[in-house]
């Protein structure tokens with residue numbers, strides 16, 4: 001009889017070889033820097049250079065439509081938003097780059113007041 005397969009903790013990880021990927025890269029300066037580049041490659045077109053894209057939620061204010069915790073952003077970027085242009089990025093980016101880009105987006109939170117819009 002097969003013993004319980006050590007199925008990956010999360011299904012999303014099955015496409016990724018690197019098992020050392022952490023659960024969260026929140027606040028990690030290196031991840032934020034790398035995430036910024038990823039953002040400028042994939043997300044900028046819709047979300048704008050500083051995450052304040054006209055047609056999209058503004059990341060720099062405190063109002064998040066899909067939850068404001070780091071984990072909430074990981075979820076929405078992984079799965080996308082059905083019925084909106086926001087696609088699921090889980091497979092395209094892979095877990096690690098996804099955590100990095102979310103670390104960047106998360107770092108923008110609350111910066112709006114500082115910029116006076």
Ligand code: HEC
Pocket residue numbers: 039042043044045046047055056057058063064065066067073076077081084085086087089101102105
């Ligand atoms: C094709 C345009 C498009 C692209 C490309 C895109 N997004 Fe989005 N994104 C949207 C739209 C539109 C929404 C709002 C969805 C809704 O109606 O809730 C959204 C929502 C989000 C949210 C949730 C915001 C909130 O208020 O909860 C996050 C986080 C996000 N996007 C991150 C990203 C990241 C990171 C990337 C790049 C990997 C990306 N998006 C690429 C269009 C886009």
